[in-house]
Amino acid sequence: MRVSDYGIIIALVGIVVMMVIPLPTGLLSIMLILNISLALLILLISIQTTEPLQFSIFPSVLLIATLFRLALNVSTTRSILSEGYAGKVVETFGEFVVGGNAVVGFIVFLILVIVQFLVITKGSERVAEVAARFTLDAMPGKQMSIDADLNAGIITETDAKNRREKIQNEADFYGAMDGASKFVKGDAIAGIVIVLVNIIGGFIIGMVQLNLTFTDAMSRFTLLSVGDGLVSQIPALLISTATGLIVTRAATGSNLGQDFANQVFSYPRLFYVVAVVILLMGLATPIGMLLTLPIAAVIAYSGYRLQLESNKEETIVEDQETESSTEDIRSPESVLDLLQVDPIEFEFGYGLIPIADTNQGGDLLDRVIMIRRQIALEMGLVVPVIRIRDNIQLKPNEYVVKIKGNEVATGELLLDHYLAMSPGIDDEDIHGIETMEPAFGLPALWISEDMKEKAELSGYTVVDAPSVVATHLTEVIKKHAHELLGRQETKALVDKVKENYPAVVDELVPQVMTVGDIQKVLANLLREKVSIRNLSTIFECLADYGQTVRDPNLLTEYVRAYLKRQITNQFKDGNEPLRVLTMSPEIENIVAENIHQDDQNSYLAVNPEVSQQIYHAIHKQVARLVEMGQAPILLVAPNIRYHLKRLIEPVLPDVIVLSYNELESSVEVQSVGMVELS
Incomplete structure (x- = not known):
């Protein structure tokens, strides 16, 4: 423990010892x-x-100070009643401060107690109670505001974390202050009781044990008791005032003195009004001009000086703003700021503002939060902050999704309609505006609210406009997840894994692979929608093979083999057999023979005519499966899986290509067709 820890322990133990x-x-x-x-x-x-949390330990300090003061009360009471003397400080407060008059001293003591108990302490207690209640009630709204700023790109993840922590600390602080204010209240009551006990007890002891006269006993012990009460109540009054200042303090970024000067002295013309009123008071009342004229003159002169300073500051601020705007235009830094590109942008026309405006019932920001969480759980990717903003250059009902400044998806919404997708058999009674579902490209209808119930009864899938855009945005992020994972994001993932698996990370980075190499492997996995959430297993595989294999594409294949259980569960439909297409030996041999290796990577170089024949053969079988309502999965040999996927990806991006090494031995595989060259 540090010295401060021992100091607190010794102080608390010493306070308790003082009472005994x-x-x-x-x-x-x-x-x-x-x-x-x-x-x-x-x-x-x-x-x-400048704000209450800067003195967040105040409730604990208040308790310690109150306990210390009560311990001193016990000690002084013991000295007064046993010795008839409690030291120079108590005697000075009893004789010098109140002029040796016990009655005056007692009245002053009562006034201090009343001021502390009924004015300061009572008000502080109420303010702390209301502040605690309002702070707790405002927490959900503040949390939503933080999430909204985070998704809008106004703040970073670290800023959001700090703000949430600050909100929690504020709630804890005001809750503690609500209880701590009871210490001050109880201390004021205890002060009155202790003084009365000292006076009564001292009078009895003086008359019975010390054989003093009634007058001597009353005078001596009353003065000592009042002195003891005053020497205790003055610190109590100071701390009560501090309590009131803390709980009534608003976070303005300045201390009380600066706020007072900035706000009270911001209206110099009002000083003239006050000066005139004071002057009239001297003219119209017996107070006289001799007393009011100097005061009115000082107030009027102060207002004049403040007005001069205010005019000067306004001129300086205007000049600075002009110079600043000119410098901003001329400075190279302002141009550099324009080069910043957001990872993800969602822009929409002015007609779609209601889906993003919370004041109009829009919940797009909340949906974006859920999308980021969903992607993190499904893909293991921390989606960067999504910049959401309106764009008057778009059509009123149009929206655009951009990845790193480039448009990758677009769509149109009808906010007062619902999107209805047919179950396969169209109902002629369902009428609407023909369109295409933006996420999956399926034919759909925009139907009115009156048609919604009827469409649902006919088996249509009916969703509202915000759900349509949320689904589209989710699919776009999944499709381009590999583009969103850069070296900086990979470094953050590596650091996170290191917290729980330091051994594997220390072995892998940087001795075996760099962060850039790991990023290439993870991007390959995300490109084919394989989750990277199980990073510890991925890093174990890279640590095993990274020393001997430098090709990131080949390393990706080893990782996929390590993740065979995950990949199998991803594409298997319950207990149903996994239905796949297989490749003819002829095509597999063509692909295998045309794989070439250079110093770092391997690549596929196939004759364009042969490539076209392979495209047509695969497309023919895939189209047949799609008509049957089955997902197109191509099962091939491990050594050609990666290259075949890259070959058909530009033409058939939705075809899933798996190798035998990526399937669990227990899974039942059923071939529903073979891809052959005609």
Whole structure:
């Protein structure tokens, strides 16, 4: 533990000991001075803070200070009643501060207690209670606002995390202050009780044990008790004031002094009004001009000086703004900022603003949050922040999805309609505007709300416009996931895996593979929609083969073999056999014989005419499967899988190509056709 930890422990134990063991009056006086110093320090800190969380330990400090003060009360009470003397500090407050008059001192003490208890403490308690309640009620809205800013690209993931942590800390702080204010309230009550006990107890002890007269006993012990009460209540009043300042403090970025100067002195003309009122008070009342005229003159002069300073600052600000705007135009940095390209952009016409505007009931931002979570769970990819904005250059109902500044998808929505997709057999009674479902390219209809129920009864799949765009955006991200994974994103994934699997990461990076090499393998997997969420297994495979194999494409094939259970479950339909197309030995031999290897990578070089024949042969079998309602899966030999996929990808991007090494031995495979050259 650090020195500060030991210091807190010793202080708390010492406070408890003070309540039990009598202290010498000299040490007691030192402790009382320290108590006043601590209270003054707390008050000054509360004035200098710019927001409550800068003094987040205040509830705990308040408890310790209250406990310390009560311990001193116990010690001084013991000294007063046992010795008739409690040190120089108590005696000074009893005689010098109140002029040796016990009645005056007692009245001053009562006034201090009333001010602290009924005004400051009561108000602070109420403010803390309301602040705690409002802070808790506002938490969901603040969280949604953070998520909205995150998805709009206004803040980063780190900023969002810090803001969420700040919201939680604010709720904890105001909740703690709501309870801590009860300490001050109880301390004020305890102060009154202790003074009364000291007076009554001292009077009895003085009359019975010390044989003092009634007047001497009352005077002596009343002065000591009132002195003890004052020396305790003044620090209590300071801390109560600090409590009020903390709970009423708004986060403005400035301390109380700066806020006071900026806000109270921001209206210099009002000083003239005050000066006139004071001047009229001297003229119309017996107070007289002798007293009011100097004060009115000082206030009027202060307003004049403040007005001069205000005019000067406005001129300076205008000049700075003009210079700043000119410099921004001329500076090369302003041009460099224009080169920033967002990873994902979603732009929409002004007619689609209601789907993004929360004030109009739009939930697009919430849907984007769910999309990012869904992609993370399904693909293992952390989707970058999606920039959402309107674009008046688009058609009113049009939207565009861009990846790194380039348009990759577009669509149109009718907000007051529903998209209905036929189950295969069209119902002639279902009427609407013909269109294409944007995510999968299926024929569909935009139908009115009156037609919705009828379409659902006819077996149509009916979805609203926001769901259409959310589905489209999800599919676009999945399709281009490999483009969104760069070296920086890969480095973040490596660091995350290292938290739980440091051994495999230390062995792999950078001794075996660089971050760039790993990024190529992961991008290959995402390109064929293979999830990279199981990074520990992927890194284990790369650590095993990365030392001997440098080709990232070949390493990808080894990784796919490691992920065979995942890939099998991804394409298998329950207990049904896996229906696949197979390749004729002739085509497999053609592909295998035309694979060439250079220093780093392997590539396929097939005669264009032969390539066209292979395209047509595969397309013929795939079309037959699609008509039967089956997903086109091509099962080939492991050594040609990657190259065959790259060969047909430009023409047949949706065809899934698997190798025998990527399937579990327990899965039942059923061939539904063979691809042959005619």
